[in-house]
Amino acid sequence: MMFKTNYLNDYFEKLEISSNEPDWNEMILQTMKFKEFLDCKALLDMMDDDEYVGKYKFILQIKFEEMVEWFITKKLGVTTRTILAYASKNRKISL
Numbered sequence: 001m002m003f004k005t006n007y008l009n010d011y012f013e014k015l016e017i018s019s020n021e022p023d024w025n026e027m028i029l030q031t032m033k034f035k036e037f038l039d040c041k042a043l044l045d046m047m048d049d050d051e052y053v054g055k056y057k058f059i060l061q062i063k064f065e066e067m068v069e070w071f072i073t074k075k076l077g078v079t080t081r082t083i084l085a086y087a088s089k090n091r092k093i094s095l
Contacts, residue, residue: 025052029059034070043067 034040043063047053053060072078 025056026059029056029063032063034067034074040067040071 029046032039032043034043043060047060
């Protein structure tokens, strides 16, 4: 067991992992589209982790706005008002 542990540690330390490796979380967020409620749920589930939200805040904000836009236009069928959603007292709905 000791040999296996040392061998694996040595192996992974020798790997040349570049800092230019793609960030898979970012790629997933960028390709995310809203076509049904499960897509909305997937985005909201991603926001359960405070660290995740902190790291990807700007992308999540864009996706949140896309989700709200999809909901208003496709699910509610509202096309006669601005896309930005507002809550009471004219406050913008925001992540």
